[in-house]
Amino acid sequence: MVRYSLLRILIFFGCLGLLWLVGLRGPGQRPWLVIGAGLLSMVISYFVLAPFREQTVDKIAHRVEARTAARAGRVTDEDIEDAAIEDAPGAGSSGVDASGADASIARGRGTGATEGPAAAAGAAESTDPRAGAEVMGREEYR
Secondary structure (H helix, E strand, O other): OHHHHHHHHHHHHHHHHHHHHHOOOOHHHHHHHHHHHHHHHHHHHHHHOHHHHHHHHHHHHHHHHHHHHHHHHOOOHHHHHHHHHHHOOOHHHOOEOOOOOEHHHHOOOOOOOOOOHHHHHHHHHHOOOOHHHHHOOOOOOO
């Protein structure tokens, strides 16, 4: 990939030098010099660098295939948990929902007063050190 990019840059600068030698040297001709060098280098690169481009595409395709094969062969925690839920007898009646969370906590009816999503949100607010700054009238916690 790096080789292909470097060759494209070298072809561009070669075309730039060639057009400069042909006579596109004036300050008013510089945009035409750059545009002409870009177009000429694209045409030359399309034909001359075709084998390098194919090699680069093949390398990238092999890397992608290797990554997807590695991912397909890998067992994740989710796969293990899904298999445990499917294999467990009577999983629906045990009080554990499909995500693995205790159903009583998910409904907010845990054993203590601090369990459940609403209590967790309140606990997060009360541990915020900036919360007291607003009550005491300070604009900013320091």
